[in-house]
Amino acid sequence: MGFEYFRPGSVEEAVSLLFEHGPQMNVLAGGTDLLVKIKHKAIHVSKVMDITGIDDLRILNEDNQDLIIGAAITQNEIVRHPIVAQKYTALKEGAGQLGSRQVRNLATVVGNICNASPSAETAPALLVYEAKVTAVSCRDSREIAIKDFFAGPGKNSLAPGELVTKLSLPAEPARSGSAYIKLSPRRAMDTAVVGVAAYVRLDSAGKCTICRIAMGAVAPTPVRAFQAEQAVIGAELTREVLAEAGRIAAEEVRPISDIRASADYRRQMVEVITRRVLETAWRRAEGSNK
Amino acid sequence: MGFSVVGQNLPRLEGKEKVTGQAKYIDDLNFPNMLHGKLLRSPYPHARIVAIDTAAAKALPGVKAIITAEDLPDRRHGPFVQDTPLLARGKVNYVGEPVAAVAAVSLEVAERALSLIKVNYERLSEVLDPLIAMESDAPVVHENLDAYPAVFPVQRHGNICSLITIEDGDIEQGFKTADFVFEDTFTTPMAHQCHLETNGAIAAIDAQGRVTVWASTQSVHLNQIRIAETLDMPMSKVRVIQTRVGGGFGAKVELTVQPYCVALARLSKRPVKIILTREEELVATRPRHSSIVTVKTGVKKDGTLVARQIKLIYDTGAYADDGPGIVGFGSLMANGPYRIPNYKIEGYCVYTNKVATGAYRGFGNPQAAWACESQLDIISRELGIDPLEIRLRNALDPGDKTVGGQNLFSVGIKECLKAIKEGMDWESPKSKNRGRGVACVHHLSGLLASSAYVRINQDGTAHVAVGAADIGQGSDTTMAQIAAEELGLSIEDVAVVSQDTDSTPYNWATTATRLTYMAGNAVRRAAADAKQQLINLAAEVLGLPADKLSARNKVVVSVDEPQKRISYAELGVISHWVKGGQIIGNNSWMFNEQPFSIDVKVTGFPFRVLGAYNYGAHAVEVEVDHETGLVRVVNALTAHDVGKAINPLSVEGQSQGGFTQGVGYALFEDLKVKDGKIISNTLLDYKIPTAVDVPAIKSLIVETNEQTGPFGAKGIGEAPLVPVAPAIANAVYDAIGVRVKDLPLTPERILDALKV
Numbered sequence A: 001m002g003f004e005y006f007r008p009g010s011v012e013e014a015v016s017l018l019f020e021h022g023p024q025m026n027v028l029a030g031g032t033d034l035l036v037k038i039k040h041k042a043i044h045v046s047k048v049m050d051i052t053g054i055d056d057l058r059i060l061n062e063d064n065q066d067l068i069i070g071a072a073i074t075q076n077e078i079v080r081h082p083i084v085a086q087k088y089t090a091l092k093e094g095a096g097q098l099g100s101r102q103v104r105n106l107a108t109v110v111g112n113i114c115n116a117s118p119s120a121e122t123a124p125a126l127l128v129y130e131a132k133v134t135a136v137s138c139r140d141s142r143e144i145a146i147k148d149f150f151a152g153p154g155k156n157s158l159a160p161g162e163l164v165t166k167l168s169l170p171a172e173p174a175r176s177g178s179a180y181i182k183l184s185p186r187r188a189m190d191t192a193v194v195g196v197a198a199y200v201r202l203d204s205a206g207k208c209t210i211c212r213i214a215m216g217a218v219a220p221t222p223v224r225a226f227q228a229e230q231a232v233i234g235a236e237l238t239r240e241v242l243a244e245a246g247r248i249a250a251e252e253v254r255p256i257s258d259i260r261a262s263a264d265y266r267r268q269m270v271e272v273i274t275r276r277v278l279e280t281a282w283r284r285a286e287g288s289n290k
Numbered sequence B: 001m002g003f004s005v006v007g008q009n010l011p012r013l014e015g016k017e018k019v020t021g022q023a024k025y026i027d028d029l030n031f032p033n034m035l036h037g038k039l040l041r042s043p044y045p046h047a048r049i050v051a052i053d054t055a056a057a058k059a060l061p062g063v064k065a066i067i068t069a070e071d072l073p074d075r076r077h078g079p080f081v082q083d084t085p086l087l088a089r090g091k092v093n094y095v096g097e098p099v100a101a102v103a104a105v106s107l108e109v110a111e112r113a114l115s116l117i118k119v120n121y122e123r124l125s126e127v128l129d130p131l132i133a134m135e136s137d138a139p140v141v142h143e144n145l146d147a148y149p150a151v152f153p154v155q156r157h158g159n160i161c162s163l164i165t166i167e168d169g170d171i172e173q174g175f176k177t178a179d180f181v182f183e184d185t186f187t188t189p190m191a192h193q194c195h196l197e198t199n200g201a202i203a204a205i206d207a208q209g210r211v212t213v214w215a216s217t218q219s220v221h222l223n224q225i226r227i228a229e230t231l232d233m234p235m236s237k238v239r240v241i242q243t244r245v246g247g248g249f250g251a252k253v254e255l256t257v258q259p260y261c262v263a264l265a266r267l268s269k270r271p272v273k274i275i276l277t278r279e280e281e282l283v284a285t286r287p288r289h290s291s292i293v294t295v296k297t298g299v300k301k302d303g304t305l306v307a308r309q310i311k312l313i314y315d316t317g318a319y320a321d322d323g324p325g326i327v328g329f330g331s332l333m334a335n336g337p338y339r340i341p342n343y344k345i346e347g348y349c350v351y352t353n354k355v356a357t358g359a360y361r362g363f364g365n366p367q368a369a370w371a372c373e374s375q376l377d378i379i380s381r382e383l384g385i386d387p388l389e390i391r392l393r394n395a396l397d398p399g400d401k402t403v404g405g406q407n408l409f410s411v412g413i414k415e416c417l418k419a420i421k422e423g424m425d426w427e428s429p430k431s432k433n434r435g436r437g438v439a440c441v442h443h444l445s446g447l448l449a450s451s452a453y454v455r456i457n458q459d460g461t462a463h464v465a466v467g468a469a470d471i472g473q474g475s476d477t478t479m480a481q482i483a484a485e486e487l488g489l490s491i492e493d494v495a496v497v498s499q500d501t502d503s504t505p506y507n508w509a510t511t512a513t514r515l516t517y518m519a520g521n522a523v524r525r526a527a528a529d530a531k532q533q534l535i536n537l538a539a540e541v542l543g544l545p546a547d548k549l550s551a552r553n554k555v556v557v558s559v560d561e562p563q564k565r566i567s568y569a570e571l572g573v574i575s576h577w578v579k580g581g582q583i584i585g586n587n588s589w590m591f592n593e594q595p596f597s598i599d600v601k602v603t604g605f606p607f608r609v610l611g612a613y614n615y616g617a618h619a620v621e622v623e624v625d626h627e628t629g630l631v632r633v634v635n636a637l638t639a640h641d642v643g644k645a646i647n648p649l650s651v652e653g654q655s656q657g658g659f660t661q662g663v664g665y666a667l668f669e670d671l672k673v674k675d676g677k678i679i680s681n682t683l684l685d686y687k688i689p690t691a692v693d694v695p696a697i698k699s700l701i702v703e704t705n706e707q708t709g710p711f712g713a714k715g716i717g718e719a720p721l722v723p724v725a726p727a728i729a730n731a732v733y734d735a736i737g738v739r740v741k742d743l744p745l746t747p748e749r750i751l752d753a754l755k756v
């Protein structure tokens, strides 16, 4: 099970190592997905590049009011960050329910989305904030919209030689709110049966101007519930609107039956959880004057 | 009687060693030239082995030994029925059954060697469902069933590995006198022990051909016997040493990897280590039996139980292992701690082509209690009697007889029920979606034999040797407390000898809630023997009659003239240098009450002696989300009658650990089988509770004085797991009015029940 270990000190060095060694080189951030796969022999790995020694990837701050999350930032750093707690509640709630405290101390947000599990805990939040992913190779650098980043179960849309350096989350104006609810039988160390994030922005009259809903574990990739969102935009907060959004979201998803839950249960839960998370996000928007 | 060491909340003797990471577990041991072993396992639930070709694997550099059934004595083993080959012989009976074993210079080489062994299988039709297995035209798991020796009067045919019946009173008449008769069927899944440390062992052979095995085990003695039996060696050539053990819960009683280590070490002439992976543990070791239990109960309007008929069907998988014992024990426990005059209990232990199942905390009791304690709740609600009250009305009293007719001495079940009623504030109002549930347990402390000896050292301190394997539950500390109390020493003056068949005398195993009671009895009696010898020697030295002397606080002192005294240290020197030689007290002990009275009809029962009964009652409060079906346990209270609590801190620890495992059994745990294969093969998919899934558990101790136990003690180990699942299900009913009769109580099952 031995592999060669690299620890570059800069992004330039990292991308040239990726270029030089090609697909044999595996990026390691927290390693909480990668090492599990190596151990279970799901993949055979001969070279590993640890990116946690690169200072440029350790950024976590507001830049022109956008929130920048470097690729070496861990889930617990996210959970503890005051700006995240104040403005990006859904992300805090996603990161805060990933694995356990010990796992969160190692696991990165970027690793979570690069791993591209359909149930990736931070993906629904990043989808509702319409985050941008910066991918750098030794030739160029590009931004990928988060909704285009997931390509299938365990597949992201990075090209060979590309390294994700950071995520940017747009600034959050006042009267907006967000939330994430994870449904899992066990209250820690569990994979979401369904995870839903919602983002709501209101006008001064309390009508919804922007609504985004995203879901995990109900399709081959984390997905937006665009049709459900449409039912909310322009509406005021009522029981009926929430229920309708839940119903539509449940119709939009394509869940599977597996060892953790049946497709039927997942669909039913999308309805329940969407309604609940939307209401929470809405109440937060009403209460916010950021 | 005032105690000085017994009854103290003493921390574990080995606690510091464990929390500082210095404890040595099996995988921490390594020897020069040691090889690593791996097992090749069957991919099919039922198949004939046409041929095994190991040539390519043998040729792989670094491979030092390969064995198949051909290389082993042609014999089957098993604690109750000798039906299990060490390596599959002729056919495989479950996915995961060991077919060959390899030892190589590294794990990687051993794994590669496995992939080079070619086994030619011819698939046979399998039987996976115990109900189908019981039909006459089902595929047969063991064609030569009748040829297998059994250690008890086994009743068997077809795929029925054993049938046990216990009948007393007049069941027909009983149902006739009942005002109401209830009949319900309940099921439970296979559940895994999930001891944190997986099974492992190392074997090495010395120049005399003597084998030493280091093992993570619940009994060095059982390991020694089984290794000798299966590999045709005299016990004098087998030595087993216990390392620190990271939990067992029943899984480490019988052999796991030990005999393969020995066989490979004999062949390669090098030490061989095998450590199971978590996946191997989950798919191919011995989990708790799944069950189908049908209970028919006749009851009077006032809640008095008058008749009960129970049919238990436990799926033992491909091999009997402890199955007949577990079904027998489950049958014996099934009525619960209640007075029921007329009953008929039938227990079926059934073969299927699934992993062989075995002992897991509760030993057949959790399945039976799930059914009977759930049904008692159904009955109480139907009759409009409070579920705690109906239990109090039927609960046993001291002097009563239990199932089979054994006399009961100490019975604290009513005190347990009263303690939780008060502690939970049972009748106080509840908030929405919350419910409370109660369930009871009785369990045995006992079975088979234990022995101990106590040496008085030259300085007056003592060594206690007893085959009581501490597997994390704290028995070393308890044994030291019992010895210290009896000898009049402090805990620091007592050393407990580490488990080693060369130096610790026979004790069956760490099972059956039996160490405090059984090994504790042997230790107390051995200590009393040593103390008497100290007194006798002092009598000679002081020139006083022995019956005028007492021994405590490390001195033997005259009852009448306290200035006449001699310290243990002085006596130690005298005994070692002047007179008599070292003082050694010893004792061998078995429980000797008759299990069955003559008017009870019993057939096929697998035990000859039982033990003392301990009792418990749990109350829980749950919150149910009726939209998602999620159940959260928000409040938990346990009360156990353990006799005298030798170490209350340990009793609390056991209560809380058992409760926690019970929460897993109730809500999450399910070893799922698909096409004969266990698919919950990781701890992600086989879910045990985490710290946040379990509330703070309040554990109450009800002390009674068991006249047959050491200082009045009985035991605690298994009981706290048993009532948890029914208590939680009963609370779920209380919260949302739906009854789920199948474990675990998954969100989907709760929602389905709500829909009906």
Ligand SMILES: Cc1cc2nc3c(=O)[nH]c(=O)nc-3n(C[C@H](O)[C@H](O)[C@H](O)COP(=O)(O)OP(=O)(O)OC[C@H]3O[C@@H](n4cnc5c(N)ncnc54)[C@H](O)[C@@H]3O)c2cc1C
Pocket: A026, A027, A028, A029, A030, A031, A032, A033, A034, A035, A036, A051, A071, A097, A098, A099, A100, A103, A106, A107, A108, A109, A110, A111, A112, A113, A114, A115, A117, A119, A120, A121, A122, A158, A162, A163, A164, A165, A189, A190, A191, A192
């Ligand atoms: C016990 C346990 C519990 C868990 N619980 C959860 C849970 O509840 N929810 C959940 O969503 N996940 C869970 N996970 C999975 C995992 O912890 C998360 O997905 C985590 O965020 C991954 O981050 P990492 O830094 O450890 O990734 P790594 O393992 O280091 O990397 C993951 C993958 O992404 C690639 N990668 C990493 N960084 C980059 C980069 N900058 N550019 C390009 N590729 C990159 C790696 O090559 C690898 O393929 C759990 C894992 C464990 C072991």
